[in-house]
Amino acid sequence: MIQQDASPREQLAVQLAEAAGEALRQDLSRQDRVLLVLSGGSTPVPFFQALAGQELPWSRVDVTLADERWVAETDEASNARLVRRHLLKGPAAKANFISLITRDPTPEQGVEAVTRRIVALPWPASLVVLGMGGDGHTASLFPDSRELELGLTTDAPVLAARTPSQPQARITLSADRLHQAQRHALHITGDDKRSILAHALAGDDSRELPIRAFLSCPLAVYWAP
């Protein structure tokens, strides 16, 4: 429920959590297990907190990430750490979380094992929640990455990605795999991201702005100032 004094971003997070909860409940009425794919970064924290409060049979929910930095889960940059801290609490701790990280030193070495974990999940996902960076990247499909072309075109579910603009190596679901969902949402905040989204909507080159690869999923946009 939205509190009277909640900020626009908190209200947005609650609306998205309610929509996600509803989507999962709908699919759980027809199937045994459901899959939820989440993004990391700084935007989703209030969403994760609101989602943790949704009434769901969490033990039947598989949760994974659209992408991850190749760092230990104890690292502040870890998306898994974010999910564990803010979503997998109380009843939601019963959800089955599938990390995109292995003990291998590089994502190129870990990608095979991660792929095995990912393909074993109950696809299509009920919902993929994407984020978007200031450069139009989504998941770890970055405009300046050598692996962008591969990420946008391969039918492999998972790939390693390196990007000059980012300090850590990454692992990411491919666009093809991220498309395999019943529903897609984009969660963004701030005027800068609204302008980037407007720019993305005005063109069609996903190599310039990778978020374009998802604009016609269809994509439900959750934006607040």
Ligand SMILES: O=C1O[C@H](COP(=O)(O)O)[C@@H](O)[C@H](O)[C@H]1O
């Ligand atoms: O690097 C990443 O950034 C995007 C956007 O993050 P934000 O901090 O601007 O909200 C995120 O969607 C992605 O999962 C993450 O790895």
